[in-house]
Amino acid sequence: MRIVCPFCGERELGEFTYLGDAKPVRPAANxxxxxxxxxxxxxxxxxxxxSEHWYHAGGCRAWLKITRNTLxxxxxxxxxxxxxxxxxxxx
Amino acid sequence: MxxxxxxxxxxxxxxxxxxxxxxxxxxxxxxxxxxxxFDLIQVMxxxxxxxELANATKARFGMAAPDLPKAVSASxxxxxxxxxxxxxxxxxxxxxTMDILSQAFSQSASLSxxxxxxxxxxxxxxxxxxxxxxxxxIDLHPMAFPIDAAAATSIDxxxxxxxxxxxxxxxxxxxxxxxxxxxxxxxxxxxxxxxxEYGVDIRLSEELG
Ligand SMILES: [Zn+2]
Numbered sequence: 243m244r245i246v247c248p249f250c251g252e253r254e255l256g257e258f259t260y261l262g263d264a265k266p267v268r269p270a271a272n273x274x275x276x277x278x279x280x281x282x283x284x285x286x287x288x289x290x291x292x293s294e295h296w297y298h299a300g301g302c303r304a305w306l307k308i309t310r311n312t313l314x315x316x317x318x319x320x321x322x323x324x325x326x327x328x329x330x331x332x333x
Numbered sequence: 334m335x336x337x338x339x340x341x342x343x344x345x346x347x348x349x350x351x352x353x354x355x356x357x358x359x360x361x362x363x364x365x366x367x368x369x370x371f372d373l374i375q376v377m378x379x380x381x382x383x384x385e386l387a388n389a390t391k392a393r394f395g396m397a398a399p400d401l402p403k404a405v406s407a408s409x410x411x412x413x414x415x416x417x418x419x420x421x422x423x424x425x426x427x428x429x430t431m432d433i434l435s436q437a438f439s440q441s442a443s444l445s446x447x448x449x450x451x452x453x454x455x456x457x458x459x460x461x462x463x464x465x466x467x468x469x470x471i472d473l474h475p476m477a478f479p480i481d482a483a484a485a486t487s488i489d490x491x492x493x494x495x496x497x498x499x500x501x502x503x504x505x506x507x508x509x510x511x512x513x514x515x516x517x518x519x520x521x522x523x524x525x526x527x528x529x530e531y532g533v534d535i536r537l538s539e540e541l542g
Contacts, residue, residue, distance in 0.1 A: 249416065250402060253486070254470045300487030301416075301485045302417060302485045303416055304417055322417070326417060329377075329381065329383035329386070329417075
């Protein structure tokens with residue numbers, strides 16, 4: 243498997259580290275225990291397209307958000323994760 | 334108490350032996366040179382400060398820092414891309430030290446002095462590309478990796494900043510490698526192993542290529 247880093251270009255899998263599901267969104271501070279439990283522990287086991295966080299540890303050290311098909315390993319999109327390139331957005 | 338020295342020493346001090354290594358009956362196909370005593374500063378733009386850093390960089394070096402994987406040469410420094418919104422400043426002779434650059438970039442970037450945290454190794458020779466092909470997955474063919482091309486990548490599971498400098502006088506390509514000090518000896522031995530069959534000429538230098 244290879245990943246096309248938006249900053250470095252196409253690189254071998256060994257340069258990247260998998261973080262996990264990019265879907266869960268941190269619940270509000272006053273969220274119920276069930277919502278927090280869901281956020282921390284529960285993950286969908288998707289057969290098909292998933293959204294994942296990867297880290298280009300052996301390269302530019304940027305966090306990436308990747309859309310990958312768990313059936314075929316086809317990667318249909320790679321984009322910088324939230325916060326990467328923050329120097330270019332407003333303070 | 335044991336004597337302690339604050340003098341900086343090369344992480345390759347024990348591993349590097351100047352002279353010939355590997356195959357001896359042939360003209361050495363690899364030249365491996367460690368370059369010592371350089372200044373290296375990591376510059377990272379702060380949140381929302383990319384444009385400000387670009388202006389400060391132009392004012393300081395007379396040119397923009399690369400925003401693609403490239404290394405560009407200013408009059409007394411090389412600016413090496415190391416990731417989004419960050420670059421390394423490599424220089425000699427105290428012209429671009431932490432003290433000086435922290436003034437120039439105080440409003441726009443966070444700086445970190447890496448001068449004694451990395452080893453700088455220069456690889457060249459007729460077999461340089463063949464040797465590096467054993468260790469790196471980067472395509473180093475001149476079409477894909479011309480002079481000034483750079484990459485933040487891994488060699489033998491070790492992070493390196495790799496870039497192509499100006500060709501040698503004899504036209505051979507020169508590949509420069511910055512590696513973390515504590516990984517330098519391991520990478521050095523790996524490169525010696527990969528290079529041995531081609532014959533290696535090992536040198537030390539105080540000059541940036
Ligand atoms: Zn990258």
